[in-house]
Amino acid sequence: MKRLRALLQAALAFRFDTLVARTTIVLILGIATVQIVGLQTYRASLSADLSDATEQRLADRLLTIKRTLAGLPEGLREDAAHDLSSGAIEAHWSRDQRAVEADATNPLWTDLQTRLVELAPELGEGGLSVGEQAGQSPDPHVALISMRLTDGTWLNVSLLSWTPRIPGAPQTVMVAWMIAAVALATAILLVRWISRPLGRFAEAANGFYTTGKVAAVPETGPYEVAVLARAFNDLQDRLARSIDDRTQALAAVSHDLKTPITRLRLRAEEIDSQPLARSIAHDLDEMERMIDQTLSYLRGDRSDEPIRPVDLVAILETVTDDQTDQGAVVSFAGPRAAVVPGRRLGLKRAFGNLVGNAVKYGGTARVAVSENAQDVVVVIDDDGQGIAAADRDRVLLPFVRLESSRNNKTGGFGLGLTIARAVIDGHGGTLELGEGPTGGLRVTVSLPRQGR
Secondary structure, three states: OHHHHHHHHHHHHOOOOOHHHHHHHHHHHHHHHHHHHHHHHHHHHHHHHHHHHHHHHHHHHHHHHHHHHHOOOHHHHHHHHHHHOEOOEEEEEEOOOOEEEOOOOOHHHHHHHHHHHHHOHHHHOOOEEEEEEOOOOOOOOEEEEEEEOOOOOEEEEEEEOOOOOOOOOHHHHHHHHHHHHHHHHHHHHHHHHHHHHHHHHHHHHHHHHHHOOOOOOOOOOOHHHHHHHHHHHHHHHHHHHHHHHHHHHHHHHHHHHHHHHHHHHHHHOOOOOHHHHHHHHHHHHHHHHHHHHHHHHHHOOOOOOOOEEEEHHHHHHHHHHHHHHOOOEEEEEOOOOOEEEEOHHHHHHHHHHHHHHHHHHHOEEEEEEEEOOOEEEEEEEOOOOOOOHHHOOHHHOOOOOOOOOOOOOOOOOOOHHHHHHHHHHHOOOEEEEEEOOOOOEEEEEEEEOOOO
8 A cells, every 4th residue: 555655646646747758759759659559450461361372272272172173083073073072172073163153242252253264264264153052052261163173073062261360560660669668767877868968057047146146167078068057047147247346336326326315315404494394305315215225126136145934924924913003994814824935025025015006906805825735825815905916916006106096206216026926937836916806916926846
């Protein structure tokens, strides 16, 4: 029982979307098709050959009996005919023809008649009759053949029809399948050898994203794989330089933009008109928030924080508790823990944006966590107006604000969902927008339990 359970678990864990699995399936189907077609062709060819050989032997035997009787005195011919009879052949000698021509309903008899005339042309001039015995009902399985001897007497032979039997070929099939198994094993090893560098590409790409350091792939293997490895390594170098340049540019922009904002804030404090000073300070606060969110979006999810196992439930409880402390109506339901590989700060920022949006635009937020074999699923519902299906893809783009819900009064800049999706995508997950049970927005986030 344990072995059966282990085999069942192994079968369920087998991935059919891998290159090795698909190659194996294609090879098995191809080999099975070739085997079936080849076996049918072999049996058809063997049947034709066997039928021809049987007809040839039967015609030779009938002519041998005819010639033997022709060389004997008449008194010995009937006994000789009886002695030469065996199996499906029953021969008799007589002075008259006993076979009556019948319709050619059995191709075996017509083929045999043709073969006899080919071997003994003298039978073609009224010396051969294939049919049935006079006075008896026709039987498709029995034929009476009358052949005229040289002295005008007749050899009458009762002949049973035969069905050529194709001998079984278990050894042939076994050998063929052994050859197919060797070919299949060789092909699987070859595909694994070719596909192994592809796994290195995935590891290098994940390592580059995780650490920000170039992980060069060995430029070995088949020519095409080596060319791909060189191109991949060159791409990593270009991306690393581009990221470094962008990081330096963002640092400079952040400093250059925030410095004049700070100076303006100090100068606003010297304005005598308090309403004007408060208005300027409010605008400066809004500008600073916009700069922070824009820089956060441009930096992306990549940071110096390594990917490690994090408890998603703990992150969500922290986010919901922060909202509750601020007076928001937020609920949470889920297991005691749900561990996924990820960056804690990035995930906290993503779910902070999502829960904050639900509170800001829907009034409430209901967060639920569930698990399956592959993913941890987080569902966030609110009681707002929701987002129309036609706008759900567009709202995930940067700096897109829907007029019905996002405006300057609520403080939205059109980057919260964009940043959240970038973080979720960076963790190999998915973010989908839909309609909740109360008509509000439903955000569904799936994160893999294992790194992808």
